[in-house]
Amino acid sequence: MTDSNNSRWVDYVIFGLSIFLIFCLIFESYIELPNLVAWLGRWHPVVLHFPIVLLLIAVFLGLTGKTIPKLLLTIATIAALITAISGFFLGTETSTKGDLLFWHQWLGGGTAILAVIWYWLHASDLGGKIYTKALQVALAIIIGFTGHYGGMVTHGEEFLALPTEKRQEEIPENPLIYKDIVARILDESCVNCHNPNKQKGELLMTSLSQLLKGGESGATIIPGNSEESELIQRLHLPVSDEKHMPPEGEKNLTENEIQILERWIALGASDTLRFSHLDNDEPLAALIEKFKKPDELRTWAELPAVADTTIARLSSDYLTIKRLAGNVDALSINMYKPPEYHSDLVTKLKSIAQNIIEMDVSGLPISQVEMGQIAAFENLEWLEIDGTPITDAETDTLKVLSKLRTLKIYDTQIGDNTLSVIRNMGDLEQIYLWKTEVTEEALQQLRIANPSLQINTGIDPEIQASFAKKDSVSKN
Template sequence: MDVLSINLARLHPLIVHLPIGFLLLGILMEGLQRWQKHNNYQPAIGLSLLLGTLASIVAAATGWWLAEEGGYEENLLQYHRWLGIATTISALLLYLGHLEYTRLLTKLYPYLLWVCGVVLFAAGHFGGAMTHGTDYLFEKPAAPQTVENIEEALVYDLIIQPIMDQKCTGCHKPSKSKGGLVLTDQAGLMAGGDSGPLFNTAVPAQSLLLERVHLPMEVEEHMPPEGKPQLSAGEIQLLEWWMGNGACFDCKVKDMEDRAAVAALLEAYQTPADHWAKLDLPPMPLETVQQLKAQGLRVAVAAEESPFLLVDMARDTAISARSFAPLRKYADRVIELHCGHSNFSDELSGQLADFTNLKKLQLQGTRITDAGLGFLAELPHLQVLNLYGTAVTDQGLKAIGQLPELKQIYLWQTAVSDAGLTKWKEAHPQVVVQQEADREVFGTAALNPPLLEAASTLFHDSIVVRAISNFKGVEVRYSIDGTPPGPDSPLFPDSLILRKTAEVQAFAVKPGWNDSEVSSARFVKAGLRAKTGRLLNPPSGKFQANGGASLVDLQKGTAVFTAGSWLGYEGEHMGAVMELPELTPVNEVTISALSRPASWIFFPKSAIVSVSADGQQFREVSRADWPTIDKEVVETELKYFPIAFDPVEARYVKVEVRSPLRNPDWHPNPGGKSWIFLDEILLSGPEEVFDHGGISASTDYKTTK
């Protein structure tokens, strides 16, 4: 009988909801019956009141047995117990009144509806007070407490008791002290419960509190019980740390040993004091990040659920004002910008004025000078600035010194003098200055590839190419014959003048350092200068560029295809006619295109070239087919597609570029309309033809010193 009573008693929390539901339903239907007299709810009312009465009897019995286990505040228990009995009695009388069992009960029936409802609510309220506390109706969830100086915080008040309040006091409080244990204050913790003291100061790991927490979930003594919110691994670690320090109730964080073990957990109790935490921005939508990536930008969210963006333009040699345009809408969210070893220069520095929340800026290996540092005044929260390998001098230190929150700056391999830097450091002792190569920042002792710089990658007559290295005493070896350069390759001159299409490859060499990787750049000559370009069909959507003029202006588009320099066609082919100034021998057409499958952009699959002397009658002279992508590719790629043919006299050259029209089967959206993006159509005569797969050794070039 003892085992049976315990099992039935434990069913009380489940059973107690049945009379509430049945009786309230019956009372509600009785009210509707009196309002809508034409409806007959009487059978349903009788059934509800009968089930409610029977459930009340079972709930009262199991509740009475459960109270014998103890652990409840006595006054609340007595109120709840006797109101439960009153509910059972009133439910029985209400049901009998509904049946018109006696004349008196029939007369009292309307009043019994009110009495039963009031008593039912009262019994439920005191039951909730026993389980959840007397203020459970109006109690608000406690907001996590934080302090500005975690070292001065009381560990018990800030960390331990809030953990108890969130995970333990639901069953261990004055109104419901399961096992005779109260965990709402220091006195209760020190007193322990029916099973004895909670703490073993001699061997903290053997303390009863930790033993119960570490028990397997299926063991009945595991705390918190199964079905209740469990302690997280971090909360258990904080409890172990506190108890390992003697379960001190008056100790501050700075007084505790082994703080390093919980340093990361303690950060959650530190009030964010920096500028970015106070901005209170919502998390950056992942859809927005994907849209920016689809536009060719290398961006990432700073952390999960973070509102901030990290932008990477490192080693991009085609940065322009247009590169920053897609980011302007989110300028206040960009906290890190990496432009290292790119073509970033003084002319582009003004583009950063909108990014006022920048925290870290990397400009190492760029062409920034003192003149371009004026933009720093617009970045009041910048903390880390990397200028190593730039031409910044003592003059530039003045602008840098105006940054109020600067914490670290890299000035290795700059033109800043030792005397000037010493004076600046004395005026700004809070700033850590990096003057030598930091291997964690700059990696192993390997040289960076030289930057191949020219006014453009497209040209008509000739172009000057320079190799720029940010290390002193570096030799640059290069080749233009299609083979990788080696130790015996010629030294890169001050200026390399190309007069024909060539792919320049170069690497840096310095004693005591590892050779750099090979950098390369293709410079394409459009030997024939087209007079105009005319589109035969308009581009799609916003990808209009400058119309037909975009095909002959030698302005190469970048990987950021939304920057306005590309002609885009969705689900259709493209046609254009280039007009030469006069009848001219032509024997090659080169199409410049972009591929970015993630944005549904693919290279063309074929093209047809026709020529005319009068612009009216065209005859086909060549066509070319190119293989389609048969596997998943996500990278952005820019590529030239040459079409060679026998020399022919022409003034008008018509090019019909064929699109794949549909996304391939492997694409996330197979069968959807695909795009082609074009930015240049180059014309060449017999003297200008080049080998696109590898540059001939006889390619004409000139060097000057």
């Protein structure tokens, strides 16, 4: 009698949940959930795997002619109903549903309803009939399609597609800043959550007009004002902040990408601005040139391994060594003048010579000895030797640094002979030269010989701001 009563209550629960699910799907546009109920929908990604596994086990047993335990099918059916209902709750957070979310939701509901039908057939001793077998096959197929659409909603339309060789379209020589640069950055990290199929926060980021329109929090970008633009504010929030963009699990933007967005917005957020429209000293030009380079992480993957213990052993109060990203073996070196300076502060880095990508020895009393060691850092891309006593005699060693892209050498005694060395450094992108002995005539010849090289010969407000942090540290 007790077993019969328990069975009856289970039937009532399944029947009730089935009616509630159908009601939700049909009258979705008229339903507004209380906050607590809507919050329950966020458990959908947590519980959805449970019924999938149970149903597939039951399908396998049924199609292979084995006995399906009633308890297994009962739990699988109830779990499928709860998962479909919680998915509906989660879907109410999206004001505008695209095709992917629509089909995922209805296929998920269909999976639960088919499980209910199978449960009743099994309870009626019809589990061995041919139409029950067909239902089991259909259920397995629908589970697959439901998961496929769910994966595309969460991770993009190509997430569960067959693997193909992905070739990203090359950036044109004279790109449109929005179409060829900004949109590409947003596609990589933002559009997964802000597209017609998953319009999080009522925000679409697939066109400039939609960015300007904004979402439920207001304007996403304010042309001419990057600091007040919510997009930039959220990008700069700590990763642990729930309002940080992109959310945890998505690809974060690099510092270079964030700076590109900031400058593009500051310049008016135009969709007609081209690279050729930018002045040579416009910071956005250098940022885009860096963006067009091959992926740095892929390049750095070829560097020799360097252990954390080695970094710790070489570091000191006057020598900071950091990895440039995550667990990569590309290193950044920052040096400060100790009370008693000796050249071995630089020369002792010989063991990690191939790993040094960025180096700052500005303000140190370096000589030919240190410059000779720096010349051995063959992968160096960024070098700051400003405020040092070097002359043309020492800078001749720099000609072997074929990968150097940025050279800060201002406030030194270098002259025109150094520019002869710089002229032959093909990868050099920018150089800082104010307060030196270089003549205007030599500078003009360098501009003609290297028209793409950015030559900074004075401190403007933007450059001064970028060095504010550096200037605050005394190296004397």
